[in-house]
Amino acid sequence: MFLQQFFQSYGLEAFLDKSELSPGDKLRKELEGKIKESHYFVPILTPAYMSSSWCLREFEIAAEHDVTIIPIKTTADRLVAPPDMREIFNEKAHEPKYLDLTSRGYLDELRQLVDKMTA
Numbered sequence: 001m002f003l004q005q006f007f008q009s010y011g012l013e014a015f016l017d018k019s020e021l022s023p024g025d026k027l028r029k030e031l032e033g034k035i036k037e038s039h040y041f042v043p044i045l046t047p048a049y050m051s052s053s054w055c056l057r058e059f060e061i062a063a064e065h066d067v068t069i070i071p072i073k074t075t076a077d078r079l080v081a082p083p084d085m086r087e088i089f090n091e092k093a094h095e096p097k098y099l100d101l102t103s104r105g106y107l108d109e110l111r112q113l114v115d116k117m118t119a
Contacts, residue, residue: 003044003072003110010114035061040117045073045096056085063092070113071096 007014015034035041041062049055062069073079073096081089097113099106 003042006110007042007114010111010118012114012117031058032061035067036065038062038067041067041069043069043071045071045079046075047077047079050079050081056082059085059093060088063088069093070117072113073098074101076100 001016004014004016015038035058041059043049043055043059059069061067069092071093076098079096097109099109
């Protein structure tokens with residue numbers, strides 16, 4: 001939620017599936033449409049993300065439609081893509097940007113990311 005608000009404060013339209021979809025929406029179709037029409041896909045990589053078949057499908061959709069993928073991770077731990085997704089991660093994603101949310105400099109790093117996205 002914080003990242004969504006941060007991006008929006010810089011004029012970027014940020015879609016967060018948990019906050020913008022209501023029960024009854026055709027979830028898969030709605031998410032696929034949002035991803036396909038995006039310029040950037042910024043997944044927040046966590047161990048839970050890496051083990052979620054739906055999250056990985058979102059990543060695949062972005063890759064299939066040449067959406068620029070800019071992954072962010074909030075843990076210093078190494079995250080490993082499942083074997084069937086490694087090629088997509090290696091070919092389509094930038095190296096995950098590690099944001100230490102406890103550091104003083106993470107807001108500056110986010111601003112640099114926004115600058116790249118709005119240039």
